Amino acid sequence: MRSAFQGLRVPCWRALFAGLCLCLAALYAATPAQAGVLTHAELVRRFPAPLIVGERDTELPVWPLFKQNATATELVGYVFESIDLAPIPGFAGVPLNLMVAIDPKGVFLGVQVLSQHEPVFLDGLGEAPLLQFVQQYKDLSLKQNISIGQGAHGAARNDAANARIDGVSKATASVRIINQSVLAAALKVSRKKLGFGAARDPDQIAQVRSDIFAPRTWQQLCDDGLVQHLRVSNRMVEKLFADSAGAGLDSTALSQPDELFIDLYLAYVSVPSIGRNLLNEAGWRKLQGRLEAGDHALLVMSSGRYSITGEDFVPGSVPERLLLRQEKLPIDMRDLDLDLRLAQGIPAFDSVTVLRVIAQAGLDPAGSLDFALPITRSKGIVYPERITRELPVSYRLPSDLLIPAQASSKSWQGIWRARQYELAVLVAGLLMLAAALLQQRRLASDGRRFAWLRRIYLLYTVGFIGYYAQGQLSIVNLTGAIQALLAGRSLEFLLFDPMTVMLWGFVLLSLPLWGRGTFCGWLCPFGALQEFSHQLARLLRLPQIRLRTRLDQQLKRIKYVLLALILGSACIANAWTDRLVELEPFKTAITLNFVRSLPYVLYAVALLMLSGVIYKFYCRYLCPFGGALALLGKVRWLSWIPRRSECGTPCQTCRHRCDYQAISPTGHVDYDECFQCMDCVVIYQSEQKCAPRMLELKRANVIPIHPVMNSGESK
Ligand code: SF4
Ligand code: SF4
Numbered sequence: 001m002r003s004a005f006q007g008l009r010v011p012c013w014r015a016l017f018a019g020l021c022l023c024l025a026a027l028y029a030a031t032p033a034q035a036g037v038l039t040h041a042e043l044v045r046r047f048p049a050p051l052i053v054g055e056r057d058t059e060l061p062v063w064p065l066f067k068q069n070a071t072a073t074e075l076v077g078y079v080f081e082s083i084d085l086a087p088i089p090g091f092a093g094v095p096l097n098l099m100v101a102i103d104p105k106g107v108f109l110g111v112q113v114l115s116q117h118e119p120v121f122l123d124g125l126g127e128a129p130l131l132q133f134v135q136q137y138k139d140l141s142l143k144q145n146i147s148i149g150q151g152a153h154g155a156a157r158n159d160a161a162n163a164r165i166d167g168v169s170k171a172t173a174s175v176r177i178i179n180q181s182v183l184a185a186a187l188k189v190s191r192k193k194l195g196f197g198a199a200r201d202p203d204q205i206a207q208v209r210s211d212i213f214a215p216r217t218w219q220q221l222c223d224d225g226l227v228q229h230l231r232v233s234n235r236m237v238e239k240l241f242a243d244s245a246g247a248g249l250d251s252t253a254l255s256q257p258d259e260l261f262i263d264l265y266l267a268y269v270s271v272p273s274i275g276r277n278l279l280n281e282a283g284w285r286k287l288q289g290r291l292e293a294g295d296h297a298l299l300v301m302s303s304g305r306y307s308i309t310g311e312d313f314v315p316g317s318v319p320e321r322l323l324l325r326q327e328k329l330p331i332d333m334r335d336l337d338l339d340l341r342l343a344q345g346i347p348a349f350d351s352v353t354v355l356r357v358i359a360q361a362g363l364d365p366a367g368s369l370d371f372a373l374p375i376t377r378s379k380g381i382v383y384p385e386r387i388t389r390e391l392p393v394s395y396r397l398p399s400d401l402l403i404p405a406q407a408s409s410k411s412w413q414g415i416w417r418a419r420q421y422e423l424a425v426l427v428a429g430l431l432m433l434a435a436a437l438l439q440q441r442r443l444a445s446d447g448r449r450f451a452w453l454r455r456i457y458l459l460y461t462v463g464f465i466g467y468y469a470q471g472q473l474s475i476v477n478l479t480g481a482i483q484a485l486l487a488g489r490s491l492e493f494l495l496f497d498p499m500t501v502m503l504w505g506f507v508l509l510s511l512p513l514w515g516r517g518t519f520c521g522w523l524c525p526f527g528a529l530q531e532f533s534h535q536l537a538r539l540l541r542l543p544q545i546r547l548r549t550r551l552d553q554q555l556k557r558i559k560y561v562l563l564a565l566i567l568g569s570a571c572i573a574n575a576w577t578d579r580l581v582e583l584e585p586f587k588t589a590i591t592l593n594f595v596r597s598l599p600y601v602l603y604a605v606a607l608l609m610l611s612g613v614i615y616k617f618y619c620r621y622l623c624p625f626g627g628a629l630a631l632l633g634k635v636r637w638l639s640w641i642p643r644r645s646e647c648g649t650p651c652q653t654c655r656h657r658c659d660y661q662a663i664s665p666t667g668h669v670d671y672d673e674c675f676q677c678m679d680c681v682v683i684y685q686s687e688q689k690c691a692p693r694m695l696e697l698k699r700a701n702v703i704p705i706h707p708v709m710n711s712g713e714s715k
Helices: 010-030 040-046 130-133 172-194 218-223 234-240 252-254 272-278 283-291 412-416 421-438 447-468 475-486 492-496 500-512 517-523 526-537 550-556 558-572 573-583 587-590 598-612 617-622 626-637 653-657 679-685 690-699
Strands: 051-053 062-069 072-081 096-103 106-117 147-150 163-166 227-233 260-267 296-303 323-326 330-331 351-357 370-378 385-395
Touching: 010 172, 040 051, 051 072, 072 106, 072 172, 072 517, 106 130, 147 172, 147 330, 172 492, 218 227, 227 234, 227 385, 227 492, 234 252, 234 385, 260 272, 260 370, 260 385, 272 283, 272 296, 283 587, 412 421, 412 492, 412 500, 412 550, 421 500, 421 517, 447 517, 447 526, 475 492, 475 558, 475 573, 475 626, 492 500, 500 517, 500 626, 517 626, 526 573, 526 617, 550 558, 550 617, 558 573, 558 617, 558 626, 587 598, 598 617, 653 679
Parallel strands: 147 163
Antiparallel strands: 051 062, 062 072, 072 096, 096 106, 227 260, 260 296, 296 351, 323 330, 323 370, 370 385
């Protein structure tokens, strides 16, 4: 009996694919965008008196919280849903929805989970660890750099600038997505409502390297662009006002056009390679004493008739004559009121001022610092018309003085960086596998050696990919992607799990070469567990059941039905998807290491035991993910298993030897069901097992015939 999909030819597959795309597009058009669920009445219930929940803001989806204080009504915070402001999809492709409340200073009043579909928390670890995780935000501040640690390292590093909260073991990627959702949503509110975090997420910016210093002269600092210079004459300023009401209003500029208006030098003085060259030792130490972690200091040195501090400048205040913007967003600079001495060899200036930008302003030292000197002229006496023109100066630090933003532990780049050694081991394992499979005949030339190599690789798959690196690919990857695409969200959430991305990359490369067998035969931790369970059963001499071909073919269709059910539910009924994906025992056996409620554990153990007597029962008949890979594997263009004209007629050795029952009586290989175990490749090359080869050799009178038709050597 042919497999249900065997008869489909390429055009049919194209038609099927086109139909699927059309269905997805129709569903996409019909699916409403995700939005918050809280109503005013619900919020009143959650924030009872003496708190008062105000009306929802018209600009931003936030509700103000007030408190009656004697006769005044005082604003005590804002409450909002993360899904409205930062709908970052979780691992099921659906964003978590968290209710977040912050006070006017950016301190978290609390975070609560409204809805979540994270597979690891649904019937897995349960919601309790998730609820404990979000409780840790209470009393932390948006002005702190909030990162996720593990266990005992938890609160130990909390200070004014940093806070570390405990992660959740086995749910590392999920809690990072939650942290990203909470902070991204809260920062949006703080920018609009609280007036800080104006430029960007402070966690997504580069950091200045404090570990490098090279002595430089004043001239070298200027030549390298570490000190920026602007020299402007009166004539140039007058030109700025030409054709405006401000033209000709400055008598000095008109009478002494070539005289100096301002000679301005700007330097990022908190960078050691700049500051320690510009300031004397005492000045550098004094500056360090006034800066908090992450603060930036800018040194402004000028001469000429125009000073950035002006006559009515109050020390310690924000200068009005020098502005800083980054990506067009204004960033506050405040005078540090520091009397600093410049180092020897630095020219003398009429005015030297140090301005501070606090860490929470979100200034990115890797971006362009766009300074502007506004020059204002007034015309008229009673209601004077004010005309302002700006002199621009741009400043950019060279990259060798910076730690790039990717080092941030919250972004997905940070996660990749943090797991770089695990990724290196995975890449090495994948390269070894690819190299071995490209030389399959050499690899399979010695059956006994090959069997051991395969066992060792499967141990690596279970131990490293499965239990250590948590890299079990799953149908949840597909349902998550479908749900995210249908809701119009990006697939960026997948990048929070680098192991999965790397494995998918390898699988997508291997599908056109070898089909689904490369993943299912070599890289699936649960598949490898079943193989070991089978080997144990054989050692224990348990009876082995080989189903009749017809029954085997019929049962193999079940996985496609399950696949259709799960993918269909992902398109129309998310709640069903959460239940249906539990057909996969991967979460129980690999992710949660069998630490789960009894029914799930019994199910996973039963499948493993069944594999002991019916070879890879789950893989061959039930696995929806295997079914999906078999369908994706239709793109395979190599028929990589060597065949002889005698295969099938009359020789049936490989067919009987293939425990996956992937070889038909005619000798053809059904690659949809082939797990690349290479037993048939071993037989093909064997001078003791392959009957046609033995006959060939006999005819050549090379070896005697001692056929071994059913050796278990390679299992
Ligand atoms: S069929 Fe499923 S369980 Fe078996 S190896 Fe493939 S993905 Fe893993
Ligand atoms: S023995 Fe069967 S499963 Fe193994 S490689 Fe050959 S056809 Fe594929």
